[in-house]
Amino acid sequence: MKKTLLILFVLLGQFAIAQTSAPVKREVVGRDVGQLKGIRISGRIIDTITGEALVGATVTVPEINVTRITDTNGNFDLVLDRAEYNLVFRYVGYEMVDYPITAVGDGRITIRMIQEDFELDDVVIYGRDPDKNIKSTDMGAVTLSMNTMRELPPFLGEVDIVRSLATLPGVSQVGEASSGLNVRGGGVDQNLIQFGGAPIYNPSHMFGLFTAFNADVVNDVTLYKAVVPSRFGGRSSAILDILPKAGSIDKWGGDLMLSNYSGKISLNGPIVKDKVSVLGGFRISYINWFLQSMSNVTLRNSNANFYDGNLIISAPVSEKNEFTYSYYTSYDDFAFASDTTISWRNTAHSLQWKSQFSDKFSLEALGYYSLYDYGIFNNSGINDFTINSDIKDIGGRLNLTYAFSPTNKVVVGGVYKQIEIQPGELVPTGNEDILPKKVQDEFGREMAAHFQHEFELGQKFGFSYGARYDLYQYFGPRVVRTYAENQPKSDGSAIAETVYQDGEEIQSYDGFGPRASIRYSFNKSTSIKAGYNKMYQFIHLISNTATIAPSDVWKLSDQFLKPQIADQYSLGFYKNFKGNIFETSIEVYYKDLQNVVEYKDGANLILQNHIETELIPAQGQSYGAELYIKKNLGRLTGWISYTYSRSLRRVITPYEEENINNGEWYASNFDKPNDLTLIGNYKVSTNTSISATFAYSTGRPITLPQAKFDYSGNSLAYFDSRNQDRLPDFHRLDFAVNFKLKGSGKFFDGNWTFSILNVYGRKNPFSVYFDDAEGAPPQSFRLALLGVPLPSLSYAIKF
Template identity: 75%
Template sequence: MKKLLLIFFLLISHLGFSQTEIKREVIGRDIGQLKGIKIVGRIIDEITGEALVGATVTIPELDQNKITDNNGGFELTLERAEYNLQFRYVGYETIDYPITAVGDGRLSIKMIQEDFQLDDVVIYGSDPEKNIRSTDMGAVTISMNTMRELPPFLGEVDIIRSMATLPGVSQVGEASAGLNVRGGGADQNLIQFAGAPIYNPTHLFGLFTSFNPEAVNGVTLYKSVIPPKFGGRGSSILDIQPKAGSIAKWGGEAMVSNFSGKVGFNGPLVKDKVSIRGGFRGSYINWFLGALKNPDLKNSQANFYDGNLVISAPVSEKNEFTYSYYTSYDDFAFASDTTVSWKNNSHSLQWKSIVNDKMGFEVLGYYTQYDYSIFNRSGINDFDLNSGIKDIGAKAFFYYQFNETNKLTFGGDFKTIALQPGELIPSQGQESGILPQKVQDESGRESGVHFQHEFEIGERFGMSYGLRYDMYGYYGPRVVREYEENQPISDGTAISETTYGDGEEIQTYNGLGPRGSLRYSFSKSSSVKIGYNKMYQFIHLISNTATIAPTDVWKLSDQYLKPQIVDQISLGFYNNFKGNIFETSVEVYYKDIQNVIEYKDGANLILQNHLETELVPANGRAYGIELYVKKNLGRLTGWVSYTYSRSLRQVITPFEEEIINDGEWYASNYDKPHDFTFIGNYKVSTNTSVSATFGYSTGRPVTFPEAKFDYGGNSLAYFNRRNEERLPDFHRLDLSVNFKIPGDGKFWDGDWTFSILNVYARKNPFSLFFVDELGAPPQAMRLAVLGVPLPSLSYSIKF
């Protein structure tokens, strides 16, 4: 009976489409035009009014595809004739739109999401040849629908972890925070949500990503040739765009799993004019910690939450205002006496406008605050250790579209950043051997101006070139030391101090950052691209760990700590097979990194007023080859990626005591030569799919103590050469099953996801620590958080 109803529905739909094709919309006034007719338009969601970025406009008669811009806009140049336009976007119903072009005109297309899928119907959600025809290198967009097909981590879609499955992108280990992109550190990635930077995008030291996937519209990673409108980081930009609510009707979603739960809502504040979307997510993971064998973790407590709010006002087809708010909070009580916590808060306000058919702009202002603290409540020498970052900025981008293959983008940005590196506060009301201490605050200002020109020459050549000019200033109030010339910088060589007043300039830096790429197409299915990129970074993460942790210290560039300068050149070959069913690429790259930071042996980084005495400048280089094969269509989809890469450091100074590893190149903390990932998703039926993720990588470098000795009555470890050893190789298999039980709108009519992480119980090391043994050097011990198969079950529903 169901099959008969489905066939009847398809027949009715087909008849409806046939009738639509007979009626053609006449575009423009008949003014005698024969050629050069310009049709401009915009594609939006019929329910929310949100612009659909990256939608495909196809003209079958001309064998042409166009992709909508950041405002959902497109432009067609036609001759006077009849055409059957087709509009496609992933997750939306395809629209066949016949027109008769007699003169210049405008289209407004409203698309609606699909209510059902058929196994034998294939719809491209974006231009299937974009990877071939675009001049972009290393720009990867993963839709939320694709992420939902990956095995969830502890019941959740994980944005950061999904990015780590791409070639050239990795994490240093299991449940680690941040990303390492093409040999760069976690601090070399700018992660921004709704245009505002986020300094710690993780929950529970990396077990969860702190972005609720239901609040995310799209995610784009730039890792090769980064557009000039982005600056301030050396390796990559992860741009996360929020999702707007509906301007027509109210709805929502909810999810519950054995580790966390969330709820969201969206709807019109003013019908057809202003929408709101909100969401909240929280954890109840303490039962999981209680099941661990490690006694310290077993007696620990953990909590987190995050929330989002988006208010969108598409006041017209040409103007849209969006306010976004994001917050997250974590606390982790280690063995019941020490609590580590961190908190993000960000606000952004964006205005997008289309001035005319050729020009538009975007203006955005933001405020971000990140606070991190350690509280000790052992009963003896209780204390609070607090730190924080405030980042306030504004950006403006303008574009001018000369024609469909010639576009100019230009603009500028400005930000102020204030750091509180650390303040130690003894607990009140009890005697304590700890004295209060506060590290000097830091203040800096960053600004930049930029332009980018993208154009095509014929069918085969495409080019994008641009320039960014970065300016940076370091300001008081601050007391700055001066040191003896021709002597290593240390407490013992300090000779004087200079006091700078509030807002007084201490040090400035500036630099030109050219960016560009060139594409040559051999055919519609293959091309080669070459690109160059130069980036400046004025903020540094000072840490002796390989990943972001709340105890790390952020530091601005000053007269001793120069900005990092990263030059990267890339070469890639791209080829699609069998009608774009298979997408392949090979990219090679080389990076040169100046002024990267390494720490001296025995460095003290906590509550340090003069970090320049604990650090040494280093040179860095990274190179590699990335292989990528992706299957886009069919019941079995997914990708395979393999990266061979090296990330190396070298420290040579005039002073022998500062030289590391005799001045030879050595592996950085996140050097992992081999990295392999397999992602597979098999659609068993319309309502059921099975997915698998397998990852393998070389173990990261570590430094083991070679001996120990007594000094002042204390037993101390002796370390010789840095990063000469490695942890065991990492590998893990995750499986999941996603299924939907149709319930005709009843409470069980939702999506169920069952997953098993670490299927074969691999004990991958989460961290490394040392245990002292009598008559032997300290022995290295590894802690495996996911040492057993970990099942999770989640249920989500939309209403």
């Protein structure tokens, strides 16, 4: 064959689109051919090649200026009068479809769309609805398709989902090797990250150098950072919802990518033709040569490995019922030069059922199992040991949606989950005198009921309001201390112990969380929105580092550690220009936090059976302004995002020795007042594009010693105030060239991407440490993980 299967698919798809776009009127005839008004036209939009539903595609009726967005099954509904119309279907990265109809009665249609031919003059990268930011009541909700993220310079050779989101206003990371996201002044544990509906507790490889999600099996990602829909809860900052792809129900195909740091492959196709599909993906690293090129001696003498895998089985058994099973696993091990190995693993299963009982009533049910386990292994030959820990999260949810009309719907539902934490167990593996130790297990249960109502009043007003009631219970078995009154909690102030049996309730909390937003449209291109959001969080990351590390401790709320409570207020102004070519917005917010976890000075957090003696409750507040300017169309596309924000903490207790910074407000570990990102993508020709990202941010806070003193022959550091110093400001330029080669064989007919990370070799410090020489002041040194330009080359094909 002289042409690849991919080219054949594209040509066939273009022919199908050309046939669809022909100026032929289709009569949509149903059960009431005599009616003149209230004709209901429903349908489903799917990918021509894969057959998967296109979620969030837009259906526009220009004759009456009406636009609808497809639901999670790719379905849409229109109510029309008897007349001729030209339906216009759009989806980011796909060819637009014109579909003329003559509506004479109720009916249903199926629209097949194909991805854009990249030889077009313009590449449209705006969201699924070009003016959704103006018309919707969503605040702080951002959905990025994989086509949009592929426009960004790849990180170490491939698309990075988490780092793509960090280019948006209000979203940041604390450094170059940091996992998770800091959203509007929140910690990484204040975000719920879920893949296929199952929570993922550590979304990173290599301590944050890589994201632990294979982009080839992801359909899109949605980040909720302001007014979170009431069906989500359990976290106090943000929700990151990652939806997997579905395999093709028609034919087999796949993706292959190789870079100088990692490789991945995916394969998808029908198990039962037109009924059941499967999609499998696997990614693996060969990163050790990269570590050996680093300037840091410890990293250069270390070893690292990681992999992740996915399996998605989708069964659209009918137009109204679809079942999806998703399996996800990831594994890391990192061996330091000191013979210490750290490993962590995520495992997640989920099963989802979506059903459209009628044109108005639909159901979504999901059950999941998630496991996160991690360990530290010392194999030095002296005092060998292993420390193990894990989190098991099992739950399910049910959502019922009733649509009174396309602009008026109600969602009600319930959530149940139970969490079991094994905080840590020390197991000696040598012959030395190390005693085994096991921290008490924890068991908790969360239940919630929620509702949400979204509706529009004319063209000007849109409303969304709802509430969520959360109930949390903390159970035994557990031995709980009683501490003396009027004394700080410590081993010395413990006066009694209470033994709770298995299944016996120790503590419970509940809370009512209202959520609401309102939109007022001045015209088709301008609107203003306001929103309020209240959320509860019952699990906490106990850490004195700025990012997730395997040595961190996850802890459930108990009688000493109350749930975090967040109240957020948001206000935004949105304006599009020149037919949605330019999209702009400015949002301001204020967030009040209660019961934030802080640690005492000198706290010992590892293998601590009564960790309440090391922790203190804190108040938190964050506020800021976010500016976003995006160009959606043309040879040059991209966006500018700027955020000014503050994230502060305050600790005031009855005991002076426990107060931090004398009870004054101080910066949190992830407070970065200024954060600027510039994204540009220039299409040089039909086969070549250039992209660049420049990022600047204020350096994160750190605590530096103010002096040193000698005590009993030992030199000790003296620390005055917490987080009163800062690392130097961060800035970095990344650059990439993407081009297609038209080779004589399939192997050379793919996408090649050359990128340079850290173009001008900025030594951004990840941390600062001190070397204490006798008779001299302590000398400070910076640890920079990426201190030189780092090139990568990747090659990807579809087959």
